[in-house]
Amino acid sequence: MPPTPTFRLQEEAWRLRAACRGRDVNLWFAAWRGQEEEGGAPHLLQGRLICIECPVWRDCAEYALRSHTKDGIWGGMNERQRRDWRRAGKPNTMPAMERRKRSAS
Ligand code: SF4
Numbered sequence: 001m002p003p004t005p006t007f008r009l010q011e012e013a014w015r016l017r018a019a020c021r022g023r024d025v026n027l028w029f030a031a032w033r034g035q036e037e038e039g040g041a042p043h044l045l046q047g048r049l050i051c052i053e054c055p056v057w058r059d060c061a062e063y064a065l066r067s068h069t070k071d072g073i074w075g076g077m078n079e080r081q082r083r084d085w086r087r088a089g090k091p092n093t094m095p096a097m098e099r100r101k102r103s104a105s
Helices: 005-011 014-018 043-051 057-066 079-087 093-103
Strands: none
Touching: 014 057, 043 057, 057 079, 079 093
């Protein structure tokens, strides 16, 4: 049975708390495949920095994995990083957070 609209709304309620809400969606999508790799484009770095502060980054990453979304930065991660994150047991930090902590110390 397909989910009812109410169920779907609850399932994706995290979107209401997203730090990217109302911002230019292009900050999370590359102009071409492969540009999403680390350091690929300044605008994507800007998007990732917003993701680091996002309270729902885990929900966002989970959604992308669940929906087999390949394009875009979700949960602060590109597709490869999301797969690595899942393989690592979905730790409480995204790769970009780890790098930020290392560079601050
Ligand atoms: S993690 Fe990034 S892309 Fe996902 S909802 Fe938060 S700000 Fe938006």
